[in-house]
Amino acid sequence: MDALEAILTRRSIRRYTEEPVSDEALETLLEAAMAAPTAANQPWHFVVIRDRSSMEAITGFHPHAEMLKQARVAIAICGDPSLGHLTGRWPLDCSAATENILIAANALGFGACWVGIYPVEERIEGLRKLLAIPEHVIPLSMVALGHPAEQKAPPNRFKRDRIHRERW
Ligand SMILES: Cc1cc2nc3c(=O)[nH]c(=O)nc-3n(C[C@H](O)[C@H](O)[C@H](O)COP(=O)(O)O)c2cc1C
Numbered sequence: 503m504d505a506l507e508a509i510l511t512r513r514s515i516r517r518y519t520e521e522p523v524s525d526e527a528l529e530t531l532l533e534a535a536m537a538a539p540t541a542a543n544q545p546w547h548f549v550v551i552r553d554r555s556s557m558e559a560i561t562g563f564h565p566h567a568e569m570l571k572q573a574r575v576a577i578a579i580c581g582d583p584s585l586g587h588l589t590g591r592w593p594l595d596c597s598a599a600t601e602n603i604l605i606a607a608n609a610l611g612f613g614a615c616w617v618g619i620y621p622v623e624e625r626i627e628g629l630r631k632l633l634a635i636p637e638h639v640i641p642l643s644m645v646a647l648g649h650p651a652e653q654k655a656p657p658n659r660f661k662r663d664r665i666h667r668e669r670w
Pocket residue numbers: 512513514515516566567615616617618619657
């Protein structure tokens with residue numbers, strides 16, 4: 503699958519088979535994450551979660567994370583403002599890294615879904631406590647991941663009326 507196809511066919515996949523996701527594939531996805539553009543000198547850390555009880559626990563404080571009960575692995579993308587030299591950029595950099603994981607996952611045939619954490623305080627603190635994330639680090643998102651057990655048609659969200667040429 504080429505890059506454009508991986509972008510245009512990406513959907514949120516929330517059902518997964520029991521087939522495991524290999525460490526090699528996971529490392530490729532993290533390599534894709536770290537290849538993302540960065541304004542603040544890569545101000546991120548990634549927590550890889552395979553533990554089923556941790557996945558279950560997240561659904562206790564996150565109302566839209568039920569897919570974690572089936573996910574084979576999840577990645578928490580966390581911002582560390584102390585690593586960046588520009589203030590306020592870490593959410594942007596972490597978002598770019600998250601999107602890269604989603605596109606790479608689709609390209610490799612995995613199903614994946616963005617699980618929103620930041621800026622919801624309850625989710626940030628719930629994840630911080632569960633994963634022992636340091637006080638100065640802020641979890642921005644998670645990606646739930648597995649081999650897909652559902653198929654979705656490519657989205658067609660192209661809106662010509664949202665495009666402005668030269669001036670608004
Ligand atoms: C910032 C952000 C947070 C999101 N949080 C969640 C979430 O907590 N749970 C979930 O099931 N999907 C979440 N999504 C996925 C969206 O629901 C999904 O991308 C949207 O409905 C469009 O569908 P598609 O990804 O299949 O194209 C999130 C997406 C973004 C960009």
